Amino acid sequence: MTTQKHILPFALLTRIWLVLMVLTGVTVGVASFDFGYLNVLVAMTVASTKALLVIFFFMHLKYENRTLGAFVLLVFVILAIFIGFTFFDVAMRPEAGS
Amino acid sequence: MHSPGETVPFLDPYPGRSGILSWIFSTDHKRIGMLYLWCILTMFAVGVVLGVLMRLELIAPGRDIMDAQTYNAMFTLHGVVMIFLFVIPGIPAAFGNILLPLQIGAEDVSFPRLNIFSWWLYLTGACLAVTSLFTGGGPPDTGWTFYVPFSERTTTNVSLAVVAVFILGFSSILTGLNFITTIHRLRAPQMSWGKLPLFTWSLYATAWIQLLATPVLGITVALVFIERWLGIGLFDPSKGGDPLLYQHLFWIYSHPAVYIMIVPAMGVVSEIIPAFARKSIFGYKAIAISSLAIAFAGSLVWAHHMFTSGMSDTAVMVFSFLTFVVAIPSAIKVFNWVATLYKGSIYLEPPLMFALGFIFLFSAGGLTGLVLGSAGTDIHVHDTYFVVAHFHYVIFGGTGFGLFAAMLFWFPKFFGRMYDRRMANVSWYLLIGGFNMLYFPMFVIGLQGMPRRYYDYLPMYQTGQMVSTIGSWVLVAGLIVLFYSLSKCFYGPRTVGNNPWGAATLEWTLPSPPPHLTFLDPPDVPRGPYSYEGVTRDE
Amino acid sequence: MSEAHKDYAGDKFGMWLFLFTEILLFGGFFLLYSVYLHRYPVEFHEGGLQLSRVFGTFNTVVLITSSLTVALAISALQQGKKALCLWLLSATIALAGVFMVNKFFEWSAKIGHGIYPGSPEMAAGSGGANIFFGLYYLMTGAHGLHVVIGAAILGFCMLRIWQGRVTADNFGLLENGGLYWHLVDLVWIFLFPLFYLIS
Numbered sequence: 001m002t003t004q005k006h007i008l009p010f011a012l013l014t015r016i017w018l019v020l021m022v023l024t025g026v027t028v029g030v031a032s033f034d035f036g037y038l039n040v041l042v043a044m045t046v047a048s049t050k051a052l053l054v055i056f057f058f059m060h061l062k063y064e065n066r067t068l069g070a071f072v073l074l075v076f077v078i079l080a081i082f083i084g085f086t087f088f089d090v091a092m093r094p095e096a097g098s
Numbered sequence: 099m100h101s102p103g104e105t106v107p108f109l110d111p112y113p114g115r116s117g118i119l120s121w122i123f124s125t126d127h128k129r130i131g132m133l134y135l136w137c138i139l140t141m142f143a144v145g146v147v148l149g150v151l152m153r154l155e156l157i158a159p160g161r162d163i164m165d166a167q168t169y170n171a172m173f174t175l176h177g178v179v180m181i182f183l184f185v186i187p188g189i190p191a192a193f194g195n196i197l198l199p200l201q202i203g204a205e206d207v208s209f210p211r212l213n214i215f216s217w218w219l220y221l222t223g224a225c226l227a228v229t230s231l232f233t234g235g236g237p238p239d240t241g242w243t244f245y246v247p248f249s250e251r252t253t254t255n256v257s258l259a260v261v262a263v264f265i266l267g268f269s270s271i272l273t274g275l276n277f278i279t280t281i282h283r284l285r286a287p288q289m290s291w292g293k294l295p296l297f298t299w300s301l302y303a304t305a306w307i308q309l310l311a312t313p314v315l316g317i318t319v320a321l322v323f324i325e326r327w328l329g330i331g332l333f334d335p336s337k338g339g340d341p342l343l344y345q346h347l348f349w350i351y352s353h354p355a356v357y358i359m360i361v362p363a364m365g366v367v368s369e370i371i372p373a374f375a376r377k378s379i380f381g382y383k384a385i386a387i388s389s390l391a392i393a394f395a396g397s398l399v400w401a402h403h404m405f406t407s408g409m410s411d412t413a414v415m416v417f418s419f420l421t422f423v424v425a426i427p428s429a430i431k432v433f434n435w436v437a438t439l440y441k442g443s444i445y446l447e448p449p450l451m452f453a454l455g456f457i458f459l460f461s462a463g464g465l466t467g468l469v470l471g472s473a474g475t476d477i478h479v480h481d482t483y484f485v486v487a488h489f490h491y492v493i494f495g496g497t498g499f500g501l502f503a504a505m506l507f508w509f510p511k512f513f514g515r516m517y518d519r520r521m522a523n524v525s526w527y528l529l530i531g532g533f534n535m536l537y538f539p540m541f542v543i544g545l546q547g548m549p550r551r552y553y554d555y556l557p558m559y560q561t562g563q564m565v566s567t568i569g570s571w572v573l574v575a576g577l578i579v580l581f582y583s584l585s586k587c588f589y590g591p592r593t594v595g596n597n598p599w600g601a602a603t604l605e606w607t608l609p610s611p612p613p614h615l616t617f618l619d620p621p622d623v624p625r626g627p628y629s630y631e632g633v634t635r636d637e
Numbered sequence: 638m639s640e641a642h643k644d645y646a647g648d649k650f651g652m653w654l655f656l657f658t659e660i661l662l663f664g665g666f667f668l669l670y671s672v673y674l675h676r677y678p679v680e681f682h683e684g685g686l687q688l689s690r691v692f693g694t695f696n697t698v699v700l701i702t703s704s705l706t707v708a709l710a711i712s713a714l715q716q717g718k719k720a721l722c723l724w725l726l727s728a729t730i731a732l733a734g735v736f737m738v739n740k741f742f743e744w745s746a747k748i749g750h751g752i753y754p755g756s757p758e759m760a761a762g763s764g765g766a767n768i769f770f771g772l773y774y775l776m777t778g779a780h781g782l783h784v785v786i787g788a789a790i791l792g793f794c795m796l797r798i799w800q801g802r803v804t805a806d807n808f809g810l811l812e813n814g815g816l817y818w819h820l821v822d823l824v825w826i827f828l829f830p831l832f833y834l835i836s
Contacts, residue, residue, distance in 0.1 A: 005806075007715045008708065017705040024697050028690065031834035040674065043830040050701075050826050058708045059819045060812075067282075068653060075657045078310055078397060079664040083671050085416070086346050089401065090672045092410035208647045275654045283647040313658045317665035328754040330771035331764075332669060338764020343672060347665055 006063050016057045023050045103614040107514065107592075108132075115614070125210035126614060131195030132512070133217050137224065138192050141183040146577065148176040150570055153536075157567040159555055169553040170239035171254070175231070177242025178259065182266050183224055185497050186355060189362035190308075191220070191273055193504050194301045196512065198277060200605035200612065201295045203286030203621045208279040216272045223266035230258040241551060243352070246333040246344045250325045257326050260319040267312045267319075270358075274308030277301055286604075286620035295603045295627040296385050300365025303389035307354045307361075311397065315351035318344070342409055349400035357396040359493055360460070361389055363500025364431055367453045370507055371435045373601040374450035375442025378628040381434040388427035395424040405473045406480045414473045421471035425464065432461055448522040449599070452503035455530055459495025463488055466541065481551075484544030487537045495533060502529075505584055507599070514592030514610040521583035528576030535569025595636035603627045645809050652813040656820050659783070663824050666776050670831060673768045680765025684773070685835040687752070689743065693833035696739050697825065703732035704822040707791065707815045717805040719798065726795045729818065733788040740781050744774075773832055780824050787821045790814045 027046050035042055056062040061069055102112040108128040111120065121129055152172050155162050164172070195213065199206050207213050231237040234255030240248050249256050281302050285294070294302075321332060321344075331337025333344045372379040379385065401409060401417040435457060444450070466488040469475045479485060510516050540548075543562035548555055555563065597606040602625060608616060625631075674681050710725035751758035752770050759767045794814045797803040803810050 005715055008712050010709055010712060013705060013708045013712065017701065020701045021698065024694065024701065027697075027830055027834065028694055031830070040835070043834060044827075047827050047830055051823050054701075054704060054819055054823055054826070058704050058822075059816055064649075068650065071653070071657070075310065075660055079661060079667075081398060082314070082350050082664065083668045085398065085401070085413075086343075086668060086672060087675070088416045089342065089346070089404075089409040089413035090340075090675060092412040094410070208644065209651060271658050275651060275658070278654055279647050279651045282650060283644055309654060309658060310661055313661035314665045317662050324775065330754045330775070331767055332771055332775075336764075337760075338673075338677070338766075338768040340672070340676075343669060347668065350665075 006060075008057070008060070013057070016053055020050055020053055023053075101615070104618070105613055107609070107611040108614045109513070109611050112614075123214060125206070125214055127195050127199050127206050127210065127213060128512075128612060128614075128616075130213050130217055131192050131197075134187060134195060134220065135192035137220065138184055138188055141179055141224065145176055145180040145184055146574065148172055148179065150574060152176060153567040153570040155553070156555075156563050158564070159557060159560060161554075166553040167239060170241075170551070171231075171237035173551055174238045174241050178227060178238075178263070180493075181242055181355075181359075182263055183220075183227065185359045185493060186270060187220060187266075187273075188359070188497060188501055189366065189504060190277070190301055190304055190358075191216075191269075193297075193366070193508065194273075194277065194362065197508065197605055198280060198298060198301055199284070200608065200616060201298045201603050201627075202281065202284060202289050203604050203617050203623065204280060204284035205615070205617050207276050208283055209276050212272055213276055216269045216276070219265050219269035219272070223262045223264075223269060226258060226262035226265065230255040230262065234258055243348060244319065244322055245348075246322070246325070246341050249322050250329075250333070257323055260322050263319050264316055264323075267316045270308045271312045271316075274305035274312075277305040278309065281305075286617070286623055288620075288623035289604075292383075293623055293626055294386070296368035296379065296382070296389075297362075297365035297603075299386040300361045300368070300389050303393040304358050304361045306390075307358050307393050307396070311351045311354040311358075314347060315355075318347040318351065321347070342404070342407055345404050345407055346401065349403045350397075353400040353403065354393070354397050356489075356493070357392055359497045360500075361392060363456065363497040363504075364389070364428075366500045366504045366507070367435060367456050368431070369601070369603065370449045370453040370503055371438050372628040373507075373599050373630075374445045374447060374453075375439050376445070376600070376630050377438055377442040378626070378630075379434065380437035380440075381430070382626075382628070384430055385434050388430045391427040392424065395420070395427065399424055399471075402471050402473075402476075405476045418471060418473040418476075422468070425468065425471075428464060432457060447506075447599070448517075448519055448526070449503050449507040451523060451526045452499050452506055455526065456496060456499040456503060459491055459499060459530075459533065463491025463493075463495055466491065479544055481549055482544040483540040483548045483550055486550050487540035487544060490537045490540075494537075499529075502580060508605075509584060509587045510594045510598050511605060511608075511610045511612070513587040514594050515587045515590055516594055516598065517586045518583040521579060525576050525580035525583060528572055528579055530576075532569050532572030532574070532576050536566050536573050537569070539563075539566045539569075597633070597636055600630065600633055600635035602630055602633045643809075648809050649813060649816075652816050656816060659820055659824075663776075663779070666772070666779065667827070670772055670776070673765070673772065674831075674835070677763075677765030677768060680763050681769050681835050684766055684769035685833055687747075688773070688833045689746075690833055692739055692743050693829055696736050697829045699732050699736050699739070700822045700825050703729045703736075704819050706732065707818050711808065711811055711815050714798065714803070714808050714811055715805055719804075722811075723795055723798060726791055726798075730788050730791055730795075733784050733791075736784055737781060740777065744777075776828060777832070780821070780828060783821050783824070787814075787818045790817055 023046060027043065030042055030046065055072065061072065106112045108126060111117070121133065124130060151163070152169070155164050155169055234257065235253035236255060238252070238254045238256045238259045240252060240256060244256065244260065281298065324330065325332065331339045333339045333341045335341065368379060368385055399417055399421045401413055402421045405414050466484070469479060470485060470488055506522060539562040543559045546558065548559045592610070594610040596609055604621060604623070607621065706725045706729040710722045710729065713722040713725060747753065753759070754771055754774060759770065791814050794803060794811045797810055
């Protein structure tokens, strides 16, 4: 047990937090621009960047074994498939806006 | 110095471990599996009785023994009991719990307390489901699929039933979580992934589906409850909602769920065939990988349940195409089982009889799945008896027979006693005969247009319906003979040795029944799971 | 299983597996949101304008900071700084409380304006607005429930640390409690732009 202790330094954690604060500012900032249909994509990209920082550093995934990382990726892929394949239906219905 | 736990069979008490509390709060995976086994077989009996009653009503047109509302409640309950309380937990919870740690040489699962908690969740869900029959507005009448809008509006006790399903879902999720962790972390040092028994591989693939798909069921039934309570309108077009989204969410779980049902049964067959052909399994890697492939591919095809629902043509085509893909890994397994039998030294004992029954019935059902998966033909047979026949062939003929085979293979190990093998073989004939008599006519009348979940029907379907009902009686006779023959396992002297079948996986190195404490020290794994050189039967 | 059989890596792996189920659980909600956003882009935008960006941003800062404090708490414990760890965990729980208080104010304001499931306003308004606010309450409500559960878990960790049963050499429980807390933060990181900033 004691052999596996990998301690994240306070300084590193605080720096990650600062980046997250900046990205939160960016999140709010980009919301006042209109990128048309890219709006959701931009917002989700920023959110995903923040999420990756939380996952890799706060949740320690960067320092865990690769199998676990692969499983985390798998879960998000599965979720993307569930949502994405639903759009084969929802986005291709004959009448507009129904 | 050996403690009593290392010698006393796990079924038996010893000082400090006796009484009912030592069972219902046990953290021993073997006892927990046994608890599940009894509950599951009880639920199966309940489901069978419901089915027999339904068939009695359908023996002739018009009202025979119940009214239409009661009939709707019957098929709903039959589905809920059979699917959520029997087939889905079935093989993993009962046989998986007992055998998984043994097959990998582990002392227990990774989270033993979570394991007994899962059983309590199962029991709670079962009790709540039964309670919904007698409370609120009476037993649900929506079908086990709880489709909106009817499930939102019916005055029957859908709310309690979906709470039960939610809780049962968590039982399944936590079992899956436990099994995945156990297989990753607790294999004996010499038990590499490439030496895992195929039953373990099947439990592994199944556990991932349990873990990832069941939460979607959870949210779906929670939304039914919320809509009944708050009436937000997420699935109500008059309030901006889309009822098809309910179906998407429901089938995103419920299609992978059928793979939770079948993959462990396939794992059982993969254990039995080589043992009774005295020959290593053909294509071990292909079968192991196909379990994972079925789990993944099966998560891509859910909307083939929705071809006639009004979803887009694009979706119809995409999901139809993908459905053909998922048939491939299943077919690979069937080819490999047959190839294993080829030039094998066949011992036609009851486990093999039922494993062969599985292959025949599951393949028949699977082929009819192609008719359903092909969108054009599906339009003709959707919601007819063709579908009912299809899923009974694959689930009952598949998982059901797989469960029977598992009992016939492993009961001597669990109980230390051999059953009446001749009687078991007799039951096989009754079961196969009764099964086909019950379900084959349904393909015919389904093609002729007989709708499912209908209380009454036109005279043109009468002959088929009557043959089917008579078939149900033959089937029940077969079940009675089967369970009577198995009952020999529950009493009398324990004369079965470690390895009555001469199989090569680790559970057969232990006494029958195994003691409370098993593999306190990890065992050596000198051979692969299907290499029989030097492995002898002891009768 | 006895003490000797404790499996630190297995416990952590099991916790990650549980987080996967939470991701899929919320995933069902995100599926509904995505579909309805696609269907009602205008109403979702207008609905978002009615939510307070100030409250939402502030809550985001609160939650991300609480992730920091719990991560610091784990590092502190691993370095043997028990008192600091307990202070940091208290701060985390306090921040959770701030979040929930904010949520209470936000919800009260909306309910006061007649925006709640089944209200006459919702019935009279557009389907898209009804769906937007229905999902708003359900998703932030489910999230809030997980905030409360997470805070309770961290409270339990504090008890175990104070009792000396979770220590610098035996910190798995706190790490896993922290993982759960970070998930709660992750869900909010996505909820925030989707409801408050959608444009």
